[in-house]
Amino acid sequence: MTYNETGTIRKNWRGRVRVVLVYPNTYFVGMSNLGFQTVYHLFNQTDDVVCERAFMPGKSGQGKIRTAESGRLLSDADIIAFSLSYENDYPNILTILEKAGIPRLSCNRGDNHPLVMAGGVACFLNPEPIARFIDCFLLGEAEALLPSFFACLYDRGIELNRRRNAGFSDKSGFLNHLAQNVPGAYVPEFYRTTYHKDGTIRSFDQLCDAPAQIERVFLKDLSHIPTCSKLLTPDTTFQEMFLIEVGRGCPRGCRFCSAGYIYRPPRFRPVSLLEDCIKQGASLTDRIGLVGASVSDLPGLTDLCTRTCREDIRLSFSSLRADALTPELLSVLKQSRVKTATIAPDAGSERLRRVINKGITEEDILSAAELLVSNGIPNLKLYFMIGLPTETPEDVEAITDLCKRIKSGFLECARAKKRIGEITVSLSSFVPKPFTPFQWVPMDNVQSLKKKIKQIRTGLKGVANVRVHADMPRQAQIQALFSRGDRKVSEILSLADDNRGNWAKTLKAASVNTDFYLYREREPDEFLPWNIINHGVRTSFLEREYKRAKQGKTSPPCPMESCNACGVC
Numbered sequence: 001m002t003y004n005e006t007g008t009i010r011k012n013w014r015g016r017v018r019v020v021l022v023y024p025n026t027y028f029v030g031m032s033n034l035g036f037q038t039v040y041h042l043f044n045q046t047d048d049v050v051c052e053r054a055f056m057p058g059k060s061g062q063g064k065i066r067t068a069e070s071g072r073l074l075s076d077a078d079i080i081a082f083s084l085s086y087e088n089d090y091p092n093i094l095t096i097l098e099k100a101g102i103p104r105l106s107c108n109r110g111d112n113h114p115l116v117m118a119g120g121v122a123c124f125l126n127p128e129p130i131a132r133f134i135d136c137f138l139l140g141e142a143e144a145l146l147p148s149f150f151a152c153l154y155d156r157g158i159e160l161n162r163r164r165n166a167g168f169s170d171k172s173g174f175l176n177h178l179a180q181n182v183p184g185a186y187v188p189e190f191y192r193t194t195y196h197k198d199g200t201i202r203s204f205d206q207l208c209d210a211p212a213q214i215e216r217v218f219l220k221d222l223s224h225i226p227t228c229s230k231l232l233t234p235d236t237t238f239q240e241m242f243l244i245e246v247g248r249g250c251p252r253g254c255r256f257c258s259a260g261y262i263y264r265p266p267r268f269r270p271v272s273l274l275e276d277c278i279k280q281g282a283s284l285t286d287r288i289g290l291v292g293a294s295v296s297d298l299p300g301l302t303d304l305c306t307r308t309c310r311e312d313i314r315l316s317f318s319s320l321r322a323d324a325l326t327p328e329l330l331s332v333l334k335q336s337r338v339k340t341a342t343i344a345p346d347a348g349s350e351r352l353r354r355v356i357n358k359g360i361t362e363e364d365i366l367s368a369a370e371l372l373v374s375n376g377i378p379n380l381k382l383y384f385m386i387g388l389p390t391e392t393p394e395d396v397e398a399i400t401d402l403c404k405r406i407k408s409g410f411l412e413c414a415r416a417k418k419r420i421g422e423i424t425v426s427l428s429s430f431v432p433k434p435f436t437p438f439q440w441v442p443m444d445n446v447q448s449l450k451k452k453i454k455q456i457r458t459g460l461k462g463v464a465n466v467r468v469h470a471d472m473p474r475q476a477q478i479q480a481l482f483s484r485g486d487r488k489v490s491e492i493l494s495l496a497d498d499n500r501g502n503w504a505k506t507l508k509a510a511s512v513n514t515d516f517y518l519y520r521e522r523e524p525d526e527f528l529p530w531n532i533i534n535h536g537v538r539t540s541f542l543e544r545e546y547k548r549a550k551q552g553k554t555s556p557p558c559p560m561e562s563c564n565a566c567g568v569c
């Protein structure tokens with residue numbers, strides 16, 4: 001299959017370590033992911049490595065999966081590396097292994113099979129639900145992990161020979177060496193989980209000299225390392241947009257958001273480096289996207305906007321806080337002919353926004369909406385979550401009320417501009433994520449979530465120019481199961497694969513009690529499946545934040561220096 005893209009890396013396979021980097025979703029989804037592109041480039045930076053990409057075929061895709069670059073089969077590789085960002089892609093891992101003729105369980109593979117590894121944010125949140133399918137995980141940021149992984153591979157795993165293909169002679173010995181010597185490497189076969197009678201985890205025991213906990217590995221300093229698009233294609237969400245990562249993590253500490261905790265401390269790149277990246281991007285395309293969990297917190301963003309606000313550059317931002325709209329930012333948005341701006345109030349009421357530590361007021365939200373529209377941006381997208389901890393019927397009603405108030409101010413400004421656009425209200429079901437202050441809370445059930453969506457739809461029905469878009473609570477439930485589960489949950493993935501993705505049949509047949517993972521409040525001292533990883537954030541800090549949430553108290557943002565509040569620095 002030929003893809004319409006630039007930036008493809010083609011290398012000879014002979015005498016090199018052969019890696020197939022797999023995104024377990026379609027080309028369109030995978031290529032929209034900057035992390036996936038970055039890892040592709042990092043693998044290929046080593047001369048002794050050839051890395052090609054593979055994706056899930058679209059709905060009509062039949063037969064074997066082949067690499068994008070040379071059309072080779074996955075089974076020809078030494079290493080199959082899965083890049084995992086979303087738990088809902090987990091079932092595709094099994095489909096891909098099956099199509100490649102590789103046993104799904106790690107324990108059934110031998111030296112003649114490729115090493116199956118995985119990395120990406122979903123893994124360093126909680127690798128346990130897929131632990132039985134993966135030979136080794138690399139937990140943390142690829143730039144910091146790959147050099148020591150390859151050093152170990154050359155030392156103990158693979159003998160490079162220019163005349164013949166490389167390969168593993170003692171995979172198990174290599175994994176042993178990896179687990180003991182490479183920080184961030186997690187080899188599930190060297191750990192055994194034991195359970196209490198009630199199904200909670202009693203212990204997580206090492207079966208060899210592997211570390212008791214796996215440290216998340218990250219780059220302490222991003223100031224000299226740019227992360228930008230390596231391939232450009234019209235076939236992504238961003239359509240030939242050159243993406244630039246401004247930083248990692250977010251200082252705000254919203255209590256529902258894992259990115260605000262697992263990427264601590266928040267790190268931003270200097271404006272001078274980002275300006276160079278923008279110049280590089282502008283030589284390839286006129287569309288530049290600044291991405292990150294917290295773009296509007298970038299120190300010097302106003303300066304960067306002023307320096308790069310040019311006719312031939314259309315700059316856009318992946319996230320902007322409602323309280324961060326400066327005249328310079330608005331002028332860039334205007335110049336870039338941005339048609340739709342996104343505001344994320346996340347909750348409808350002031351009370352619930354305090355519970356989640358959102359840190360913005362209704363006034364901020366209303367004034368941001370009016371500013372955007374009066375600066376010529378015709379459409380607004382509003383993000384809300386339903387099913388948040390402590391949510392009441394009044395909080396759900398408050399979403400409808402807030403949308404109506406935003407609409408009324410929006411309309412006034414739009415009339416003045418003689419251009420009336422549209423407001424899209426996007427509703428997502430809250431999933432309690434590992435390593436957040438809400439990691440102990442139960443998830444709302446599907447019926448209740450559906451009722452809330454219906455209530456909001458009814459409340460906004462007939463309001464002109466307002467559209468409601470809601471995710472499917474059943475999908476959110478599956479996401480929650482795979483983000484909160486332990487190793488037993490892998491049975492569900494195997495069953496789903498056997499049942500060709502029929503979830504109703506799978507959940508009915510599974511011996512695993514899904515309610516146990518979804519709807520149970522965890523005790524503060526319970527050993528959670530993801531406790532195998534150490535992200536550096538103290539559990540006592542998360543516990544304190546959870547208590548403050550229940551009291552409706554907010555906490556200040558992470559100061560990003562000179563503090564020891566959460567334990568990371």
Ligand code: SF4
Nearest residue numbers: 265558560563566569
């Ligand atoms: S220790 Fe302080 S500065 Fe460091 S990440 Fe935690 S809150 Fe931020």
